[in-house]
Amino acid sequence: MAGGRTLGTEAGWSRSAEPTPRWRALLERARHGRASEQILVDDDDRPVRRAPEFDDDRPVRRAPEFDELEPDGRPSLRWQPTPAPAPEPDGADRAAAVIRADLGGPRVLAFANPKGGVHKTTATALAAATAGSVRGRGVIAWDDNELRGTLGLRAGSARHARTIRHLLADLAQLEIHDGIQLRARLDDYLKHASDGTYDVLAGEEDPRFAQKLDPYIVRRVLEVLCRTHDVVCVDTGNNVESPNWRTVIQSADQLVVTTVPREDAAFTADWMLDLLEEAGLGRMVKNAVTLLSCPTPTRSPLLDDLAAHFRNRTRAVAVVPYDPQLESGSNIDYAMLHPATKWAWLRATATILEPFAR
Ligand SMILES: Nc1ncnc2c1ncn2[C@@H]1O[C@H](COP(=O)(O)OP(=O)(O)O)[C@@H](O)[C@H]1O
Ligand SMILES: [Mg+2]
Numbered sequence: 001m002a003g004g005r006t007l008g009t010e011a012g013w014s015r016s017a018e019p020t021p022r023w024r025a026l027l028e029r030a031r032h033g034r035a036s037e038q039i040l041v042d043d044d045d046r047p048v049r050r051a052p053e054f055d056d057d058r059p060v061r062r063a064p065e066f067d068e069l070e071p072d073g074r075p076s077l078r079w080q081p082t083p084a085p086a087p088e089p090d091g092a093d094r095a096a097a098v099i100r101a102d103l104g105g106p107r108v109l110a111f112a113n114p115k116g117g118v119h120k121t122t123a124t125a126l127a128a129a130t131a132g133s134v135r136g137r138g139v140i141a142w143d144d145n146e147l148r149g150t151l152g153l154r155a156g157s158a159r160h161a162r163t164i165r166h167l168l169a170d171l172a173q174l175e176i177h178d179g180i181q182l183r184a185r186l187d188d189y190l191k192h193a194s195d196g197t198y199d200v201l202a203g204e205e206d207p208r209f210a211q212k213l214d215p216y217i218v219r220r221v222l223e224v225l226c227r228t229h230d231v232v233c234v235d236t237g238n239n240v241e242s243p244n245w246r247t248v249i250q251s252a253d254q255l256v257v258t259t260v261p262r263e264d265a266a267f268t269a270d271w272m273l274d275l276l277e278e279a280g281l282g283r284m285v286k287n288a289v290t291l292l293s294c295p296t297p298t299r300s301p302l303l304d305d306l307a308a309h310f311r312n313r314t315r316a317v318a319v320v321p322y323d324p325q326l327e328s329g330s331n332i333d334y335a336m337l338h339p340a341t342k343w344a345w346l347r348a349t350a351t352i353l354e355p356f357a358r
Helices: 023-030 091-099 120-135 151-155 164-169 171-175 179-187 207-212 216-227 243-253 262-278 284-286 302-313 339-357
Strands: 038-041 045-049 108-110 141-142 200-202 231-235 256-260 289-293 316-320
Touching: 038 108, 038 207, 091 151, 091 339, 108 120, 108 216, 108 243, 120 141, 120 151, 120 231, 120 256, 120 289, 120 339, 141 151, 141 216, 151 171, 151 200, 164 171, 164 207, 164 216, 171 179, 179 216, 207 289, 216 243, 256 262, 262 284, 262 302, 289 302, 289 339, 302 316, 316 339
Parallel strands: 108 231, 108 256, 141 200, 141 231, 256 289, 289 316
Antiparallel strands: 038 045
C-alpha cells in the first residue's frame, strides 16, 4: 500500500491526496526522459530495480497537419489516430468472440475516476456501443453522475426526457414484473443509441435528487437493469464520498479505471485505487482494467510510463486513441468513428469482458 495520511472521516473511504514517492518517481522519469534502467519504488515506497516493460524504439506517430482534417472536422484519409493499434491477424475475430460470449450472467462494469474530464462518460458510451454492436442486444449505459450527467444527451435519442428520477418514482410498480413485460415497461424510461445497439438510462439534472440515490435504491436499480440486460455499463460520476458511488463500485463485477495520460488525471485514478484497497477492495483493484484514453492526436510523453504503472497495479491496460469525432463532446455516433478507434475499442471491450467469457 502506498504511503499517505489517512483522513479517516469514515474508515477506509477517505485519504490524503498527497503524491507518494512512488508517484513522484514515475512523473520524474516521464519528465526527464528514461535512464537506461527504470527506477520504480515498491508498495512500501522503497526503490526497486526492474527491466523496462516497453520497447522504447516503437515508432511515434506524428500529429495530423491542419490540411489532414476535412472542412467539417472529419479526418482525411491520410490522418491516423495516435497511438496506432498494432495489426493483429484474426485479432478482431478473437475480440468479437470474447464480447459475444456467454458472460455467465449479467455483468456490471463501473467506469471510475473521481476527476472530471477524463473521458469516463465517453468511455462508458463507447464500451456500451462496442458491446452492443457485437452482442446485438442486452447492453445498457447508466449515467450515474449526480450532477448534470451528459450521457443521455450524448448517446441517447431524444424520444422522451425521462431520467433515473422518473424510473425511481415508478420502481416499485416495475419490479413486480418479469421477463418481456419487465423489459417492455423499463423501456419507457430508457433512451436508445441512434443505431439501436444499446440503451441509455439518463441521469438527473437536479443536484438535489442525488440524495435519493442511497445504497438500497441504487442496488434495486442495478437489480432491475441486470434482470433486463447482460452488460450494464455505469458512468460513476466524480463523487467518491457519495453512498451512490460506493454502492456502484461495491456492486460492480468489473472496475474500469478511466483516465487520460495527464499527471492530474492519472494521479487521481491512482489515489482512487489506494482508497479502494484501504476499503478492502484490493481484489477489485487487482482485477481492474485501466483505460488510457488519448485526448490529443499527439502522443503524450507520459503514456508509456503510465501504462507501465497501471499494468503493475491492475489486471490490464488498454489504450484508446484520440478521435476528432469525439472531441466536440456532442452526440457520440459509433458508426462515424475512425476504423482504428473502433478496433481499439473492440480490443479494450474484449479485455474488460475477458474474465467472464465462457
Ligand atoms: N477519444 C477522444 N478523442 C477526442 N476527444 C475526446 C475523446 N474522448 C473524450 N473526448 C473529449 O473529452 C471531453 C471530456 O470527456 P468526458 O467523457 O465527458 O469526461 P468525464 O465524463 O470524465 O468528465 C469530451 O467532451 C470530449 O470532448
Ligand atoms: Mg462525465
